[in-house]
Amino acid sequence: MKYVIRHESVNRIRIHCAITRMSMSTADVIEYYLADKEFVVSVKVYERTGDATIRYKSGKRQELLQCLEELDVEDEKVIALVPENTGRELNRYYQERLMSMVGYRVLKKLFMPAPIRVAVTCLRSIKYIFQGLSTLLHGKIEVPLLDAVAISASILRGDYSTASSVMFLLGAGELLEEWTHQKSVNDLAKSMALKVDKVWLHTELNDVLVDIRDIQKGDKIVIRTSSIIPLDGKVVAGEVQVNQSSMTGESLPVSKEIGDFVYAGTVVEDGECVVEVAKTSGTGKYDQIIHMIEDSEKLKSGTEEKAFHLADRLVPYSLIGTGLTWLLTRNVSKAISFLMVDFSCALKLSMPLTVLSAIREAGEYNITAKGGKYLEAIAKADTIVFDKTGTLTKATPTFAQITTFNGIDETEALRIAACLEEHYPHSMANAVVKEAEDRGIMHEEMHSKVKYIIAHGIESEVDGKSAIIGSYHYIFEDAGCELSEEEARIIKNLPQEYSHLFMAIDGKLKAVIDIYDPIRKESKDIIQKLHEMGFTSVCMLTGDNKKTAKSVVSKLNIDHYHAEVLPEDKAMYIRKLKEQGHTVVMVGDGVNDTPALSEADCGIAVSDGAAIAREVADVIIGDDNLYRLLTIRQISQSMMERIRHNYHFIVGFNSLLIGLGVAGVLTPSASALFHNTSTVYAGIHSMCDLLPEKEEENDEMA
Structure with a gap:
């Protein structure tokens, strides 16, 4: 790809891509291609300008420039790096809607004749009045009713400007709330996307561990107990119990036999099967995930819910206050001051924005909430x-030593152990496999079907003999393997700071592998x-x-x-x-x-x-x-503190506006203006970073 360097600073570069009218899909390809490189810290591509800002690790400038030169935005392997839904189109859609809304309002006030503005305001008010009446007919006194009364009262008084302002802010608030919700759902769906790099490709000779991006439609892959199904496909061999709760919400596992369809993201709880791939990486059941999330309450915190319900509970008091003010003062302007100010707009805008801001900021630290x-x-x-x-302890435990028994040598013991352990990689199993690789020990498939027993070990057959590897409890207590006095003495004298893996064949102890797991x-x-x-x-x-x-x-x-x-x-x-x-x-x-x-x-x-x-x-x-x-x-903690701050500010400031309005200090129009301004402030404040600065010292210490 051709590009021009626009600006450079320490470990940061801004480039302009020489692409005519960059599309959103092309921008995604460039962004995810660069993000896939281990030396790239962060990358942001702007499709409107064709620019990209990249932060990279110290000393990796040349590697970055070489990757940019080698990039082919039409390469299928590069395109496969892009997830099914990136959120770029979603953000563009809502940005354009918000800009259109603001632009329309400005143009209307500048160029639209007053009689037409009045007619437009009256027509737009029908929606809010209908929502208020609908709420009342359902026996509820909630925020839509308060909005309807405020708009109706302004129109009846001939104050069309205030009515228009209230409706504009309500519309903007609804749009921002919808945007917040959709983006939260989208971000959550992406966080639930699979992060499976390798899969077992089933061939006529044996099973081969390959990169998931090399899998094509029609290939057959092996899925075993406790593994996530990485790709959509059809079962062509075996039988498994599949937990589909992440996709369908079902709490109990579902039996899948030959001919049944299985979905990416579901988990095999028991059994083993061969799946013929129907959809390759990046084309899974994203829409079903979205639907499942939208039906859940995952996005809202308990405090957020309480704030929303409080806004509705305050509505009757606002209406009562309006009525009492009018009865005591016979002043319509003072009474309407109660209606011009409500707590709903600011609460319903600031609370979700605060939560979204926290989720977004966590993402900047590579944390998915x-x-x-x-x-x-x-x-x-x-x-x-x-x-x-x-x-x-250390994320990558290391092999310390191996003790063999009953005539087997270290090489053969490691070969069998690595062959079994590579099917169910965890930190200790990885140490065994790595040691075999470091010693140049080949361990091609030499066993029958492998069964993984959670928290205990693995069992299979090697050359027609039972082979098991796992904990002491599993080998000697559950499986009942033989243990002589001499073997027990040797085991007792093994270094206790090590973790031990025991391997037995045909009921006899063959090896104890010591794993050093440093803190x-x-x-x-x-x-x-x-x-x-x-x-x-x-x-x-x-x-x-x-x-x-x-x-x-x-x-x-x-x-x-x-x-x-x-x-x-x-x-x-x-x-x-x-x-x-x-x-x-x-x-x-x-x-x-x-x-x-x-x-x-x-x-x-x-x-x-x-x-x-x-x-x-x-x-x-x-x-x-x-x-x-x-x-x-x-x-x-900062999120909760901001939610509490927003709540106290919104309730306190708007209560002050109501008091000033009733006292006659503020007119209804002024109350609406200050109320709208406070709502915008609360929204902007909610979108600010929660932490003052990046914790670079922690990054370096890790």
């Missing part, structure tokens, strides 16, 4: 629960700061052994911990905390954390975790930086 109520939960939470492996260097500092930010209890839950867990806790300021717990135990622990009146945040990354993530008031998944954990979580940290926990806590 799936709704306002989860941010409210983080702000209120007094208890935070951590998983250990991959969360408080993240920032974990201690983060836990200390979480205490300082109002968390009264920091807990750790782990399926690892008690000695390993105690070793971690001794180095961190953790209040409570439990070791050797199963997934259902984690969920039960959080349920008990909630029953005791605590608001709980759960932080995890693995398949075994998903029940706890679902049970918590807010579940937070970290970037390198299992796909199913990201699917279930309410908030996703998109990079390997636990300092983002502090950031999202700050954003959430």
